[in-house]
Amino acid sequence: MPKTLFQKVWENHVVVEEAERPSVLYIDLHLIHEVTSPQAFAGLRERGLKVRRPDRTVATMDHSTPTLPKHLQVIDDQARAQLSQLEKNCAEFGIRLFPLGDSKNGIVHVVGPERGFTQPGMTIVCGDSHTSTHGAFGSLAFGIGTSEVEHVLASQCLLQTKPKTMEVRVEGTLGAGVTAKDIILALIAKIGTGGGTGYVLEYTGSAIRALEMEARMTVCNMSIEGGARAGMIAPDDATYQFVAGREFAPKGADFDKAVERWKKLPSDAGSTYDTRVDIDASALEPMITYGTNPGMGVGITKALPSASDFSGAERAAFEKAMTYMGLEDGKPLLGHKVDVVFVGSCTNSRISDLRAAASVMKGRKVASGVRTLVVPGSHDIKKQAEAEGLDRIFTEAGAEWREPGCSMCIAMNGDQLSPGQYAVSTSNRNFEGRQGKGGRTFLASPLTAAAAAITGKVTDVRTLG
Amino acid sequence: MASFTTLTSHAALLSAENVDTDQIIPARFLKTLDKNGLGKQLFFDWRYLPDGKDNPDFVLNKPEAQGAQILIAGDNFGCGSSREHAPWSLMGWGLRAVISTSFADIFKGNSLKNGLLPIVVDAATHAKLVAAVKANPQAQLSIDLAKTELTLPDGSKVTFPIDNFAQHCLLNGIDQLGYILSFDDKIKAYEAAHA
Numbered sequence: 325m326p327k328t329l330f331q332k333v334w335e336n337h338v339v340v341e342e343a344e345r346p347s348v349l350y351i352d353l354h355l356i357h358e359v360t361s362p363q364a365f366a367g368l369r370e371r372g373l374k375v376r377r378p379d380r381t382v383a384t385m386d387h388s389t390p391t392l393p394k395h396l397q398v399i400d401d402q403a404r405a406q407l408s409q410l411e412k413n414c415a416e417f418g419i420r421l422f423p424l425g426d427s428k429n430g431i432v433h434v435v436g437p438e439r440g441f442t443q444p445g446m447t448i449v450c451g452d453s454h455t456s457t458h459g460a461f462g463s464l465a466f467g468i469g470t471s472e473v474e475h476v477l478a479s480q481c482l483l484q485t486k487p488k489t490m491e492v493r494v495e496g497t498l499g500a501g502v503t504a505k506d507i508i509l510a511l512i513a514k515i516g517t518g519g520g521t522g523y524v525l526e527y528t529g530s531a532i533r534a535l536e537m538e539a540r541m542t543v544c545n546m547s548i549e550g551g552a553r554a555g556m557i558a559p560d561d562a563t564y565q566f567v568a569g570r571e572f573a574p575k576g577a578d579f580d581k582a583v584e585r586w587k588k589l590p591s592d593a594g595s596t597y598d599t600r601v602d603i604d605a606s607a608l609e610p611m612i613t614y615g616t617n618p619g620m621g622v623g624i625t626k627a628l629p630s631a632s633d634f635s636g637a638e639r640a641a642f643e644k645a646m647t648y649m650g651l652e653d654g655k656p657l658l659g660h661k662v663d664v665v666f667v668g669s670c671t672n673s674r675i676s677d678l679r680a681a682a683s684v685m686k687g688r689k690v691a692s693g694v695r696t697l698v699v700p701g702s703h704d705i706k707k708q709a710e711a712e713g714l715d716r717i718f719t720e721a722g723a724e725w726r727e728p729g730c731s732m733c734i735a736m737n738g739d740q741l742s743p744g745q746y747a748v749s750t751s752n753r754n755f756e757g758r759q760g761k762g763g764r765t766f767l768a769s770p771l772t773a774a775a776a777a778i779t780g781k782v783t784d785v786r787t788l789g
Numbered sequence: 790m791a792s793f794t795t796l797t798s799h800a801a802l803l804s805a806e807n808v809d810t811d812q813i814i815p816a817r818f819l820k821t822l823d824k825n826g827l828g829k830q831l832f833f834d835w836r837y838l839p840d841g842k843d844n845p846d847f848v849l850n851k852p853e854a855q856g857a858q859i860l861i862a863g864d865n866f867g868c869g870s871s872r873e874h875a876p877w878s879l880m881g882w883g884l885r886a887v888i889s890t891s892f893a894d895i896f897k898g899n900s901l902k903n904g905l906l907p908i909v910v911d912a913a914t915h916a917k918l919v920a921a922v923k924a925n926p927q928a929q930l931s932i933d934l935a936k937t938e939l940t941l942p943d944g945s946k947v948t949f950p951i952d953n954f955a956q957h958c959l960l961n962g963i964d965q966l967g968y969i970l971s972f973d974d975k976i977k978a979y980e981a982a983h984a
């Protein structure tokens with residue numbers, strides 16, 4: 325029977341399958357970070373258990389780490405305690421850790437692919453919902469809670485009920501100024517933040533095939549914002565080339581053998597999905613969100629919806645979001661003032677994202693009164709960007725060039741918005757207070773964010789010239 | 790894990806839809822090493838005024854909500870991050886069940902693993918519950934997990950869906966890690982075959 329990519333990866337990892345019970349699924353790679361793991365290690369100690377496969381577990385510090393260079397001063401005692409607890413836990417249980425300041429440190433979903441841990445066909449989990457990022461390699465990757473982190477530490481397995489599958493077919497060619505971020509924001513605007521609940525997405529179609537690996541990661545990263553725990557893209561030559569030669573990827577003959585295996589992963593002709601959504605890439609324009617969930621997004625030249633477009637609870641939610649955001653319904657967002665621009669996060673902090681932002685900022689100045697933060701996803705990316713002179717483009721424009729970390733995506737480390745401020749952010753969540761209490765977030769691509777930095781307003785990057 | 794069999798309580802009403810985990814417990818409170826004591830941070834940015842005082846308009850601060858063990862929430866409750874701190878803080882406040890028309894996947898799984906019961910009802914039942922609680926905030930709801938039955942204040946009953954295995958674990962206080970580890974032989978065999 326023809327099978328989808330998801331079915332193949334799932335079946336390759338089933339350890340136990342019984343009727344009326346969730347499956348026991350084997351996990352190839354477990355990524356951990358400081359925020360969602362302490363209670364899991366505490367649980368192991370209470371039960372006197374060990375980490376079953378320290379060799380398949382990788383830790384990084386990212387969520388609450390400082391991004392100001394100089395002394396890397398951690399924000400407060402609590403954050404410091406959490407970081408040192410992770411260090412202790414990794415030492416005690418023999419887990420590889422890329423700590424704060426390490427030359428291989430960075431955001432967990434950037435480091436995994438960058439070091440070659442992330443490979444096609446794997447099952448990958450992390451106590452972080454954006455684990456979906458790794459699906460760009462044709463792996464089944466999803467976020468888990470802390471109880472499940474403990475399960476995987478102890479058993480290398482998880483109890484999982486088989487999800488349904490949704491094909492997201494993206495055909496056509498992206499226009500100038502339109503990027504992977506705009507594809508995923510358009511999808512979420514279409515299906516809503518709960519539209520993918522219970523599904524694993526597989527992104528297919530010519531527009532997806534045409535994306536570079538980093539752009540595919542951006543798409544898969546935000547699958548969870550549409551409610552889907554995982555998003556996958558079938559591996560192809562671009563995938564194999566990306567993985568080849570990375571530190572923890574197979575080498576030589578092992579690599580060739582692996583590629584032979586990986587080539588069997590793409591969905592078979594005639595395989596079927598439980599449902600399908602179509603996106604016409606050629607019709608997309610740069611997207612921007614206006615509300616307080618990632619589904620509240622529009623094409624940048626479009627007017628916001630009007631309250632009268634909704635009824636009942638939806639209308640209440642829309643009006644609540646408009647009040648929080650301080651926006652008028654029915655009007656376009658173009659020209660709205662911006663206080664802060666954030667280029668970073670596991671969605672858009674890779675070298676291609678920084679190049680995109682730099683291409684707009686080169687030879688220009690950040691508008692007066694706008695604070696612009698550029699935060700690379702890892703030390704490798706930081707080094708690469710500096711070798712290309714991107715850091716100078718940013719600093720000469722008047723932007724701040726920071727150390728790697730999650731930074732203003734989650735505002736745990738002191739990088740945050742002040743109440744009422746407006747930010748154009750390349751991150752993935754615009755929830756109330758996500759980037760600082762009372763802060764207001766417009767999610768967009770690095771191109772759109774950089775354009776806003778230059779003009780101090782929500783701007784269609786295509787009109788900048 | 791604590792078992793869950795039956796529960797009778799009045800309910801607090803949080804009508805907003807798409808309540809995300811950053812609202813349930815903001816990220817700045819995730820710098821903790823413990824699961825306990827997170828009740829104070831529940832819905833923090835809605836619950837407290839900028840000066841730190843209780844926001845009298847927020848539902849959980851109303852006198853009638855005190856002691857409620859059931860929360861009636863809007864659609865797609867718990868969307869956003871994977872933080873298990875969300876069910877920990879809901880339970881820390883004293884809640885044992887949340888009723889909504891739908892839940893985000895990770896939140897639902899996390900809740901079930903901690904003994905917080907996510908109950909899905911249809912829109913009509915939800916509307917009926919909201920009306921009943923608005924009319925009488927002390928109106929009692931009953932949950933019988935073995936029968937997967939919710940009894941509304943007017944005595945009418947609806948059944949709710951729940952994953953079979955999760956129900957079994959909750960009823961009997963079964964620990965899921967213990968269950969996985971009982972397959973140690975099979976895990977070893979899998980590892981041997983895939984080495």
Ligand code: SF4
Pocket residue numbers: 386387431432433452454669670671729730733734751752
């Ligand atoms: S960058 Fe943001 S979304 Fe990504 S892992 Fe860090 S906090 Fe989570």
